[in-house]
Amino acid sequence: MDMVIIYVLAALALLLLILLALLYRFLARKNDYFRNKPIPSLPGPLLLGATKPMMLSRVSFTEYVKSTYDSFPDAKVFGLMNTVLPLYVLRDPELIRKIAVDDFDHFTDHRPLIGADHGDHPNLIAVKTLYALNGQKWKTMRSMVDPAFAELNVKGMFELIVECCEALVTHYREQGAKEWDVRDVFERFSSDVIATCAFGIKFNSSSDRDNEFYRNVKKMMVFGNFKTQLKIAAYWFTPWFMNRFGIDLISQESSDYFSGLIKEAVRTREASDVIRPDMVHQLMQLRKGGMVTNQQEDDQQQEVSEVTPSLPKVTITESEMIGQCWTFFFAGFDTVSSTLTFLAYELALNPDVQEKLSAEIADIHQSLKGRSITFEALNTMKYLDMVLSETLRMWPSNPAVDRLCVQDYTLDDGQGLQCLLEKGTGVWIPIHGIHRDPNYYPEPDKFDPERFSEQRKGEIKPYTYLPFGIGPRNCIGMRFAMMELKCMVYYLVLNFRLERTEKTEVPPVFEKGYATLGAANGMVLKMVPK
């Protein structure tokens, strides 16, 4: 009897060994993906691939993109394994154009970084944001929300942003000349703008420092903790499982709080006919009116118009509406606050640039004779635009953007390089590497807004300046972001001189791991009221 048990156990152990060996062989083959490709590639261990240092949070995403970009100075494209996914890293601007613009229909999707909308579980919100949607659902949603980000509608939100800027400078002026962690200053600002523009509620997080909205934002926007990193890994490896069981990136508590705010705003407005020029209003209009589209109907939410049956009328559901307001968090919180943080840092380190910008702002302020800044006046400020453009070149908040290949594609540079990109593989556009490449930007580590002057901006090679991404899937919030950033910089420089202190970390230390650009230890600067 004992012998039987021993045999069974031995057989099971053998079976396990065989399974492990097969798994090892499968993963090893996968990891060897680029061996027979006509392009160079970066080696890496099984499972973590060449992205190991970033996945183990030993380096920041920004540093990782730069070092890998520099690994193959003569290659137009190279390969690396991002965990178990083969990624083609495009170094050549022409190939970037081909993939992200000309042949976009082969690369319409993102990898499932924060989940993929395979089902319609009511718990899931992150996967309903525009960034996470893929395929036809993305196309339909993008064309629906596009008008909300058009110039006229963005301009409608200008006054709301001015109110946030004025509240911020009033508070910090009252504190006198003092050192501040400007990352914290701008995160509070970013949160107030999202509250007023996307959720329809006013907060002043500079003076009311412990308000519930900001507290909830801070709780939610922590992506570095173990639990969240584990969820992100699970979205990559088993997106269908996460969706099937409704496991969202956002905790249930945060989801309930923010969704509740939007539902409440909708109820109040429906009851009172109040019109506020914000995103809730835009999306409510969309819900009421729907949108006529020629796109294929593959979505339960599409209704066929009675008048023109061939043109389905698409409306937005409540959970999709909530998802689009959430987009502001995922896409517009860190991006805006980190750009402002690094802009303030550069102004403190480059007093000549700060002085020139201050002079332009003072001129405009004088011409307004004490009135608040206007949308039109802001857009006449050329030097402000140059300073912001240079900040976004040196410090793009998204160091790289990705695309997922949805149909086999032959990459052809027209000069002998031909390489098959299979469906399911990924593509990276290494923005930070390109922006710091001396071939495109001489002295790339120098903060020099003159690169974007009327005389010199023509020297910038097409497809080498990509802070907002590229092609039909670029940043839909670009206009909104530029307005928000410029408005804040106007008020900041009008009211304060920014100074470097002993506590200012030069160069800055970046947050480690797979995250957008962020100053790990904050960014201490002195704000001296003028």
Ligand code: HEM
């Ligand atoms: C400094 C500010 C910002 C920067 C640098 C920035 C940059 C980017 C980049 C690089 C992408 C990916 C584009 C691509 O893959 O080609 C993106 C996507 C996106 N951004 Fe922004 N962004 C900023 C602010 C905002 C704001 C304020 C919003 C407002 C909601 C926003 C909404 C979005 C959305 C919805 C997407 C996904 C678009 C899609 O997949 O169709 N962004 N952004």
